[in-house]
Amino acid sequence: MTLDDLRRWEDSGAGWRVVHRGPEGITVSLLRCDGGEEVDRFVSDDPTIVAHVGGRTSSEQDA
Known part of the structure; x- marks a missing residue:
């Protein structure tokens, strides 16, 4: 995932949620735009x- 990919995700109306922050980085859940179900x-x-x-x-x- 690149920043451009994440911005396209947001621009399409979908959302994301931070699941974890740690020394290895951040874990981000990608959410559907029609109810917030995690897709990746x-x-x-x-x-x-x-x-x-x-x-x-x-x-x-x-x-």
């Missing part, structure tokens, strides 16, 4: 993704 997860230590997510726990929070 990814772990990333990419600094651009970590910065984009910031301290938020989900895409529903303001950046």
